[in-house]
Structure formats: structure tokens, C-alpha cells
Amino acid sequence: MIARRPAASTTTYEFGNPQPEAAPLAPVYFRAYAYLAAGQSQNAAREFQRIIDRPGIVLNSFIGPLARLGLARASAAAGETAAARTAYQDFLTLRKDADPDLPILKQAKSEYVKLQ
Numbered sequence: 179m180i181a182r183r184p185a186a187s188t189t190t191y192e193f194g195n196p197q198p199e200a201a202p203l204a205p206v207y208f209r210a211y212a213y214l215a216a217g218q219s220q221n222a223a224r225e226f227q228r229i230i231d232r233p234g235i236v237l238n239s240f241i242g243p244l245a246r247l248g249l250a251r252a253s254a255a256a257g258e259t260a261a262a263r264t265a266y267q268d269f270l271t272l273r274k275d276a277d278p279d280l281p282i283l284k285q286a287k288s289e290y291v292k293l294q
Contacts, residue, residue, distance in 0.1 A: 203229050207241050210248055219255035226252060243272045247286055259293055266290040 201207070210225030229236060229245035236242035250265035266286060273283050 201241050202235050202237070202239055203232065203241055203245075207245060207248070210245070210252070214248065214252050214255065217255075219252045223249055223252035223256065223261075243269060244282075246272065247282070250286070251289070254289070254293060263290070263293050266293065 206225050206228055210222045210229070213219070213222035213225060226245045226249040229241060230249065233242065236245075246265055246269040250262050250269060253259075253262035253265055266289065269286055270283075270290065273280075273286075276283055278284075
């Protein structure tokens with residue numbers, strides 16, 4: 179019988195260089211939100227932090243700021259209010275010049291106010 183190699187996980191490819199470079203680290207980002215949706219907020223926070231820790235890969239991608247928002251949501255879900263506030267503040271600071279009617283920005287501001 180021939181032994182088969184196990185299927186490669188996304189971790190093998192997550193730091194790859196997709197073309198076009200619209201969403202670097204997208205596998206990490208989607209895994210983080212999957213953890214968050216599954217109620218595994220600490221795992222989600224860890225994955226979002228992996229993105230935040232790699233600004234040289236994320237560059238100008240939307241994934242970078244959204245990872246901060248994800249970290250805020252994961253921290254809030256874990257009951258870590260201080261960490262959530264800090265992450266929301268980081269996200270809102272990055273988006274301070276954005277269109278104030280942007281739905282995700284309005285939602286983030288609303289979530290942040292509820293933490294107060």
C-alpha cells in the first residue's frame with residue numbers, strides 16, 4: 179500500500195504572494211473570523227494579531243485595518259474590555275479621515291460606545 183501525504187493546510191500558503199495583491203494574509207483573516215463566529219474569541223484574537231504584527235506584508239491592503247477591528251471584536255467577546263477599547267481606538271484612529279457614513283465605520287463606533 180502506498181502511503182499518502184496529508185493534504186496541505188492553509189498555513190503552508192498564508193504568507194504567499196497572491197496576484198493581484200488585493201488581500202495579503204486573507205487566509206489568516208478568514209480563519210480569524212471563522213474562530214470568532216464559532217465563539218473561539220481567544221483563537222480569533224491570536225489570528226488577528228498575527229496580521230497586525232506583519233505590516234510589511236499587509237501594506238495598504240484593507241486587511242490591516244479590518245484586522246484591528248476584528249481584534250477589537252474578539253477582545254470584547256472574550257470579556258477583555260480594556261484590550262477591546264484599545265483595539266477599537268486603533269481602528270478608529272486609522273479611519274479618522276474616512277467617510278463618516280461608511281457603514282462599517284458607523285458600526286465600529288457604535289460597538290466602541292457600548293464598551294464605555
